Each structure stands twice: as C-alpha cells, then as structure tokens.
Amino acid sequence: MTPEDLAGRIANGETLAVEFKGEAREPLSDGALVEAVVCLANRPDGESGWLLIGVEDDGRVTGARPRHGSRTDAQRVQVLVANRTRPSVMVRAEVIELEDQAVLVIEVPSMGVPISTSDGHYVRRAIGGDGKPACLPMHFHEMQSLQADRGLLDYSALPVEGAKWEDLDPLEIERFRRFVHESLGRGDSALIDLSDLDLAKALGAVEEWRGGHRIRVLGLLLFGREEALHRLLPTHEVAFQALSGVRVQVNDFFRWPLLRLFDELLARFRARNTEQEVLVGMVRVGVPDYASAAFREGVANALIHRDYTRVGAVHVQWHEDRVEITNPGGFPQGVRLDNLLVTQPRPRNPALADAFKRAGIVERTGRGIDTIFFEQLRNGRPAPNYERSNESGVALVLPGGRGNLEFARLVAEESQAERPLALDDLLLLNALWTDRRLSTAEAAVLIQKPESEARSRLQRLVEGGLVESRGERKGRTWHLSAATYRRLGEHAAYVRQHGFEPIQHEQMILQYVSSHGRITRREAAGLCQLSPDQAKRVLARLVESRRLAQHGQRKGAFYALPPEDMGALAPDMGAPKPTSKPAKPRSRE
Template identity: 45%
Template sequence: MIPALPSAESLTVEFKSDRKRLPDSDLVEAIVCLANAEGGTLWLGVEDDSTPTGLHVEHRNLAGLAGLVAARTSPSLRVQVEPVEAAGLPVACITVSKAQTVVATVGGVYLRRRLKHDGTPECAPMLPHERESRAASLGLVDVSAQPVAGATLADLDPLERERLRQAVQQYGGDRVLLELDDEALDGALGLTARQPDGSRVPTLTGLLLVGRETSLRQWVPTHEFAFQVLAQQAVRFNEFRRFPLLKALDWLETNFRPYNPEDEIQVGLFRVPVPLVDMAAFREAVANALIHRDYHRLGAVHVRLEDDVLVVSNPGGLVDGVTLANLLVTEPRPRNRALADAMKRVGVVERSGRGVDTIFRGMLKFGRPSPDYSRTDVHSVVVRLPTTPADVDFRRLVVQEERRRGAELPIDSLIALAAIRELKRVTAEELAERIQRDAASAKRTLEALTEAGLVEAHGTTRGRSYTLSLTVYRAAGDKAGYTRQAGFTALQHEQMVLSYVRQHGQIKRAEVMELCRLSEGQTKDLLKRMQGDSLLQLEGAGRGAFYRMGERGVNGWKRMETDERHPFPQKE
C-alpha cells in the first residue's frame, strides 16, 4: 500500500525537488542516507515544504530507477519505486529499507540521516568510528574482541587480575577460571588476542576488565562513569571515574550503600530486608550500562540518585532487534559480545542473559512500579527505578508464596500480581501487553495464579477478568477492597446501566464500559443479556448505536418506586 504524502520531512521521510532534474548522484546519496539510519521513504518531485511540483520529464519513466540505485550502491540496495499522483502532478515514492550493514555509494560516500538540535532532519557524513558503531549495533562486528592498537601487556594490571579472581569467588562465577595461570586466563576470557608473530596484545575487553587506569585514559578515552546524588536540587555527591569495570562496580556499590537505607519486615519467623533499591537490581542495571554501552561514543555512564528515582543511563541506544516492546522476551543481543561473555563467566551479570528480568524482579517484588525505559532513544539507554515506598503487604505475600513453592515466582507471575495490584482487575489481553507475550501465555499465567489461590477469576470466555483473591485482601486487612472489586454482580451492573439511562435517556457501549469498569467483551455480554431480557432496546447501528430503556426496564423502575425490595419484575 502506497503511503499518503506526508506533511513534513522527518527522520524517515525525505523530499527531493525534481524541477531541474535531480542529479542521479544526489538521489543515490539521499537513499544511502536513509538506509544507514532507520530506512523510510523518499518522495521525488516534492519540495522541502511538502509542495508537489512533479517529476522532470527524464524521470517520468521509473522502470529503471531501482536498477540505478542497486548499481550505484555498495552493497547493492533494493528499493521499491511507485508512481503517485499528488495535486494532479506525477511524483515518485521510493521506499528504502533499513540496511542490515553499512552502505556506501560506489564512489565511497558514507552518509546517515539524523535529527538536528531543532528536530529537523539532515544527511551527515559517517565518520570511521560511526561506521564501526553502526556495524556493532547491527551485530556485524564485536569491537570488544578486537586488539587495541598500541596497547601492550604492560597495560594490564596484576592487581586487577587478582580482583577478577576474587570476583569469581564472590559472585559464584566459573570456578575453572581459578585454576588457570595468567596467560591461560587471558585467553579463556578474551583479555588478549594472539598476533601472527605469536605475541599477545590486549583486547578492549582486557583493558576494560584488568587494564591500568592510566592505560584506559590513553587507549579507551570514551570510557568514563559518574555517580551523582541530587537531593532537592542540591548536589550531595558528584564524582567521575575511569576505573576498570570490576573496580568500577565495587566503587559504585560502596558509594551507593550509604544512600540506600533498609527497613525490615517480619514474615513468620524470619526478618526480610526492604531496601530503598534492591541491590541485585542496582548491580544488574549498572553492569548492563557499563557492558552494553557504545565504546565508540564519547559520554559517561551515569548513575544518578534523585529524590524519588534512581536513573542509570549509558551512551548508545538499543542494538538492532531490541525494542521497548520486546525487552523482556527477546533473545540477548549484546553489542560487546566478548565483554558480556567474560562478565558472565566471572559471575557479575546474569549467566542466562536475562538481566532485565532481575531488574524487573527487584522492583516488582517490593510492590514498586516497573522499571521505566521510556526515555531510551537511538543515542542512549535510560532506565529509571522509582524509589517510592515499598508495599509491605505485597512483599510479605511474595515472600510467603516463594517459600511455599521453594523457588522464586516466575517473572510473568510477578508482573501479573503487580498489574492486578495496580489496576485491581485485569484481563488476559491487558496482561499480555505487560509481559510482552500473547494472550494465551498471559491466560496460562493468570490461571496458574488462580490455582495457587492468589487470584480469582470472574466471568467466562472472552469476558473473563481476574482480581486478587479474598485470601490476599484479607491478609492485607482490606476485606472491603475485595468486596468492591469482586462483589459487583450482574444485577448490580444492570441497575447501574438502567439508572444511567433513566437519568440521561440513552447510553452507548463506551459509556457502559466507563460506568461499570468493564472490558469491551464484558460490556458486550452485559448489553446482549439486557437486550434479550427486554431491559434495554438497541437503536441505530455502527458508531451511532445507543440503547434506550426496554419494556421490562420501564416496568422495573415503576415498580421500584413502590417496592424497593423488588426493583425488577421476575422474568417469566
């Protein structure tokens, strides 16, 4: 389907005038520019202000345009060219897919599309380090496995290598590493790369893990991190460092602990800590930022504690294939694979590659909101961990259930309980969006929690919804809350709808959903039942459809005025 002519240029939309016949070289460069960003559409025969002025006579025959682009790009780009009529003039819509490698013109011109500070797009040259960064984000190269030109074994610090061995013991890493000598250890973790002459040269992974601080400043100038504490617009702590990563993690954790107060709750015979920020989530978020940042970009990894949130950010956006919509379920795609693998073997980060689960778990198990990645863009990954007060009753519930099972709750179950706690009532479709899976998977999760006695189901088939169980509400001392959520019977919903119609003369489906706090499926079932019982009468069709009082509905209100004990006549 050919898209409509946009009203303005953007990161994925380019307009090119063809009144004076756009040179083929300019056209190819504009297409390369789009392909090296997010792809998009190029409209040939349209001015920069989106005014169509038509194709030059030499471009009216579009049959060979795709072949021209393929012949003048390396590697060859495939584009789709469609003729379009805009304001009575012929223009061309050229659809360009996002390239899965770095593309240039055959003349060796590398360009990429980007947004300027004012939000308008431009084509800019791709410098060598930007081409490497692009290739790394696409998973084509692993810069962390490459030797660092100019570095020598003297740049590796024996004290940091000893710290690495201690970290293996501290974090429960691969104990085989403890049996290796220095050269074998370097080879096993990819800290060095052997050259054709037999010598060994430090890799980026080697310098980042066990390099000297002075060597990191010289050979990896993009490596830097900061810890900041901001309280009511006052700066209480603000330090920048360039330590190797294991020392960096120790330093950050040591300096963060004084700002991470901890309470305790009693669960049975045990006392359970309730910190401001879960340390496992803190360690995973910080380690992810240091490991997966783009080391081609200048800029520091920031760990910033504000009044009500902990913010961890790193230069370099999400790698290709990872989005905010699949963050919980996509396969791990590390930008710096060798560095990530080394840190996993040391035991610093999650061995399964599901570190995001650890961050979510560290927030949700205390009844706090989910981690917020919404400020992530193509330039940086930003995760915000709210430090709102913990829900002690919810934490106690999670601890008791995990002790009963003898294992941690699955992350999907934890997300489901948190969602029901927040929204009071959810459907499988609503949960599916939160766990980033299909509705069938969400339903299995909810039914498993129902069998465990933590959740209760209401309704059947498509209208089925779920609330926390009476046991959970009772444990929290909120029995009235359970009644408010589960106690609305179908008759009560009918009364609410009929009362609305009596007051306003009519009601629409959307108004029923809002009035009764029902899902679309539940609303359809309620209205169908009330129509079948002659309580309501449907009038109109489509979006204009609405319901008036039916025959039994009218009689019901008349009778209620004389006998409140029986507001509606029984159906014969």
C-alpha cells in the first residue's frame, strides 16, 4: 500500500472493512491486536479487511508505538497473528510513514471458515447499536450463517434434533406432487409415483439414521405441520401486508410449509393484480400491473435464499405503486448489486433450491433473476431494483403504477415479427426511453458487461432500426430512432434528443459571438451539447471559412468575429479592441 492509498482509506473513515486503532493514550496489546484481526476476518463479503494501527477513531494520525524495542518488525507481527488465531490467519503487515508518523497496516484476508483467537474467542465485524462499525460477539448460529454465506454450509440439509416423521404432513407431500404435475414439464416427473417416504428421501428431506429416519430442515420447510414448524424452526415466518400510504390494510403472518405459503401468496397476488390490453395486429395482448412470472420468481428467491438462522420474516408488501419482497440475510459471497445479472447462481440453501427446481417452481438454470427483470421490462414497467439490499437483508422492489403500453406493444410486435428482444435489449431500450440518451460506458454498466459487448448490442439495435448513434469514438452517444419514438407515440421527442445538425451548431455559435463578443471551446461545447473534440472541429470549420478568428492558443484560446466584421458589433459586446490608434478630434476654430 502506498502512502496515498493509506491516506485515502483514512479519509473514508472506519467501515466494515477498515478499523482504526489509536495508540495515543496507551499501546495496543498483542491480545487486542489479534482480536481485531479475528473481527475483520469474520466478515461475510469475501474481501480483504484492513487494520490501521496508529490512527485514532476520528481519523487523526498519531502514529503506532514500536512493538519490538525501538521499532516494529512487520514479520514478527505476521507470526504473532498466525500463532494466536484458529485456524491460522496469514496476514500481511507493513509500516508506512504518513504525516511524519509510522502507521502499522495489517491486511486481513477473507477466510472460508469462522476464525477465533487461540483462547477460543469469536468476534465479528458488524454495525453496532450506534450505527457505526464495531466488533461484536459471534454466536454459534452466526457462524452457521457466515458459512452459508460463503457456500460452505447448507443449513437446509442439517438434521433437526427432535423432529419425527409424524411432524410431516402427508397433504403437503401430495401438494408437492401437484406442483410437479402442473409445472408442464419443468418439474421432475419421476417423483410423482414415489411413496411419501421415498419422495422425501429423493429430495434429501429425510435421511436414514441408525435404523430409523432423521428429518432435515428441508423436510420441515417443505412438509412440516404448522405446530412442528413453530416448535422446531421458530425463525421461519412469512408476512403479507397490503398498505395504502401509511395505513395498513392487511397484516397477516404465517408459519406454514413453503409450498402452502407459495399457493397462498400467489392467490393474494392474483386477487389484486389488474390488467390492461393492447392490440398487436389482430391479437389482444394483456399487460398486467405486475408480471406473474416476476412475482413468482421474486417470492421463490426470497424463500430459497433467506437466512434461516436469523430471526425475522420474509415480507411481501403490496403498496399502491410497487410490490416489495424482502428477506433476512444479505447476498451470498460474490454476489453484488453490480453483478446480479451476470454472476453464477449461489443459493444459500442448495438443497432447498434443488427441491424448488424439481417441483417446477423456479428455473432449473438458476437464472430466475433474469426472469424478474425481463418480465418487468417487457410489460413497459421500470426495471426492478435491489438498491435497498445490505449485509443483513435483500430487498426487491417491483415498480408498478401506470405502465408504458406503447413500449409493451413494441416488444410484442418485435416478437411477432420474429425479432425477439433479449434482456440486454430491453434494459437498453428502457433506459434510452427514460434517460433519452446513453454513452457506451453507461450502457456497459447498465447490462453489467464489458463496453465491447455493450457496443455490439447497441449496434444490433441500430441495425434493427430501434436506435441511432451520434458522435464518434468516446464522444458517441445513443438514442432511440425516429421510428421508435413514433411507435412509442412521442413524435417530438426524437427532434429534441437528436439535437442540432452541424449547420445549426455553427449558427448557434455565431449568434453567441454576436451577442457576447467571444466564445471559448468549453462554452461552445456546453452551448451545443457537444464533446470538447466535437466543439473543436466546429470552431475549426468556422475559422477555416473565415467566419471566426482564433485568438490565443490551447486553453487560453477564444474565438471572435474577424476584424472586418467588428464594425457591426455594439461597443459593449466584448470584441477585441482594434490595434490602430483612434484619430484625434479636430480643434475648433
């Protein structure tokens, strides 16, 4: 780490990944140092943590005290941490001079298992009661949660102490068969003809144990009786709430097995979901407030990926303009907001995810997130968002309200013409409709892919007549074509977004100079909404045609009317002064 990097981390303050330990008042003991390392190692995000010794909580650099005589030996610090952590944590330590003070910087790698001090003390990095990062005690269920986040533990496959076969409801097993039968080939039809016990074994819900059977968490979640779930799996709960503003109209909580819950939530969804129609050719196409497939996948994901070691309910909230689906437990390790659409599936509870796939509830590919986005966008709705998600929970928002029926019609027409639009196409078209224009870099961020792929996708939309480009190279922007705006019922929007032709740019600049006497390249770029290079080329054409004259060079350059046109300017227009001296007035006789 360079001193500049260190200064940047200090300026950003303490976070879940960065901890300050000041030694202005007293030296930091070896035990406290090791405990701070353990705290940073027990973080769920999979990234390195940083312990900065010699920096106070308020960010003041007061310096680290020498730990080995008159100096600090970084290698001995590394050995200390390795010897006093279980399993051993191999940190990287170095001393960096900053503001004439020595700062001991310790990089703590992400570990695959919970870490403790050599005397068995477990702590974790989390947000404390005051809203600031802190080191908190790490309980056993939190260790399980951490391992599940990292894909090292499948909580749904663990046996449940005290659970019996009688705690499972045969009606729920029959419900599972019905789901498979109604899945139209998506489910595992081989399960239908199995006996109740064999079906439970095939799913991994029950295992043979010492001549009998042990019930796993999966078995209770899928087939458990309500009383058994309440007694043996108290963290499992689902809430359905309907809200009008701040007024709660419905507030129901359930401790039912998952398939029964799924049926109930879908029934409530259908009862509230209204639909409009658009005519595509001779066919009427329904455009619902919320796509059923998107809601199904959103609810299924919340049930599959929730952290069942944490107390808290999965919430399905029906608002006037949106549906919110939240679940306890953040994204699994490696899944972030900026890679949701491209990362590989990482279910927190793999056995439960597999059971939902075999029931035909979710995509067998594990790409349900694509379905949520695709179905929402093709109905002319804003894209779903997960922006309220954090390390303690995932929140999906499906925007509702009045949809863009013309956009839905366009998508349907493209499909009927055997030019079906992919998810990336819908993301780009939706953004161009709402934001009016995109750069290639912005498009790449939107579809979460490299710029080369974003450019290729946009170019195909250009070839399909849906999009047009403007500008060159890095200054290129993209906007909807005139034909697309017409199909969307926005005839004037194309003219506004397409901007001005080069001759209009020139006239705007000349008018500006006539009014203000001069113009700089930056002013020309802002006036015509061009990049600096584009503005430079327009100004060069005006100079070449002798309609403007350049004064100065590089950043100090400005442009004014040529000397022969100065007489047409008013005295206060700011044009350059003529170099010849004015004639002296005649004396009166």
